[in-house]
Amino acid sequence: MPYTLTSAATLGYDLVRIPGGRQVAAVLVSALRSDVAEWALLAAHHPLRTADPTRDPFTAAEESALARELAGGAPQLSSLPAGVSDAATAGPGGTAESVERARLAALAEHLRSSMVGNAAALERLVREEAVDAAGAADLLDHEDPSGGAALERALAADVLADAALAWYASRQLPTALRRRLTEPYERAVAGAVPGTFDLAPDPAAPWGPALTELLRALRDLDGPGRQRWRAAVDAGRASGRGAAGPGAEQRSWSLAMHDACWAAHASGRTAAAAAAQLLAVQAFLDGGFTAADGATGCWNAVAGCVQAALVGDMLGEESLEVLSRPWRTVTGGALAGL
Numbered sequence: 001m002p003y004t005l006t007s008a009a010t011l012g013y014d015l016v017r018i019p020g021g022r023q024v025a026a027v028l029v030s031a032l033r034s035d036v037a038e039w040a041l042l043a044a045h046h047p048l049r050t051a052d053p054t055r056d057p058f059t060a061a062e063e064s065a066l067a068r069e070l071a072g073g074a075p076q077l078s079s080l081p082a083g084v085s086d087a088a089t090a091g092p093g094g095t096a097e098s099v100e101r102a103r104l105a106a107l108a109e110h111l112r113s114s115m116v117g118n119a120a121a122l123e124r125l126v127r128e129e130a131v132d133a134a135g136a137a138d139l140l141d142h143e144d145p146s147g148g149a150a151l152e153r154a155l156a157a158d159v160l161a162d163a164a165l166a167w168y169a170s171r172q173l174p175t176a177l178r179r180r181l182t183e184p185y186e187r188a189v190a191g192a193v194p195g196t197f198d199l200a201p202d203p204a205a206p207w208g209p210a211l212t213e214l215l216r217a218l219r220d221l222d223g224p225g226r227q228r229w230r231a232a233v234d235a236g237r238a239s240g241r242g243a244a245g246p247g248a249e250q251r252s253w254s255l256a257m258h259d260a261c262w263a264a265h266a267s268g269r270t271a272a273a274a275a276a277q278l279l280a281v282q283a284f285l286d287g288g289f290t291a292a293d294g295a296t297g298c299w300n301a302v303a304g305c306v307q308a309a310l311v312g313d314m315l316g317e318e319s320l321e322v323l324s325r326p327w328r329t330v331t332g333g334a335l336a337g338l
């Protein structure tokens with residue numbers, strides 16, 4: 001399944017369940033917030049540009065290719081492993097019931113740890129959507145036929161794509177290889193003026209107060225706070241079953257989320273909504289939620305609240321109520337401005 005800025009919540013679902021998800025989110029927000037000045041900073045640390053004698057461009061290219069090959073081994077949600085999709089038979093001393101329990105446990109682990117998308121989809125997202133979402137390179141190259149802006153953009157995209165992919169595939173890559181691929185990006189960020197790669201919500205945006213409130217609340221969660229979110233997810237699931245049969249709550253959430261993603265697209269807020277979802281990935285993990293929480297509904301609850309904060313002014317009453325319900329259940333109130 002491809003990753004897109006429009007469906008950034010799906011990428012978030014994958015990121016909250018992998019070890020390097022927080023770092024991938026940071027790289028992508030940097031890409032979304034980058035412009036000509038940031039491209040120059042990133043491009044300066046590209047192996048083709050750096051003065052570091054230990055970073056031979058040919059070796060760097062080989063390592064980059066190797067990382068992509070290894071990243072392809074990540075488990076995919078769409079590919080069930082043997083013993084999960086196949087009907088198993090009991091061995092000596094086993095029973096059909098014990099085999100079924102083992103199969104269900106394996107299925108649960110597969111759902112918890114497997115990815116909806118893949119490394120190739122992530123790289124496409126970085127290069128084709130996240131970097132220069134506003135199209136600044138095209139505008140500048142129209143004014144500068146030498147194509148300088150496009151070259152800077154291409155080198156910056158290499159640096160960003162390597163870093164994002166290395167963290168995304170940190171379970172498959174040797175630690176030393178991951179560090180070499182992420183180092184150019186990390187050096188660029190470390191050497192930049194503070195705020196250049198700002199990962200905070202834009203306080204001037206209409207949705208700034210609501211998003212800031214939500215992210216702060218997530219980061220500040222303690223054990224009882226996380227349990228309230230889990231209870232809100234369970235309550236929503238039970239309410240859906242009671243109202244219209246199994247799965248009704250998920251169908252309702254999916255439809256409301258579709259409305260909200262379309263609203264972001266129609267209002268020109270797709271990049272802002274994607275950045276908000278990625279900031280929420282970081283806040284979700286900083287707040288102590290686990291991969292299991294992400295896989296069992298807590299991430300969807302958070303992602304819906306984020307999307308409601310961004311486009312609540314464009315949503316119908318029903319969709320807004322569905323997406324913001326977990327926040328009201330947890331806090332007893334509404335997000336700022338909603």
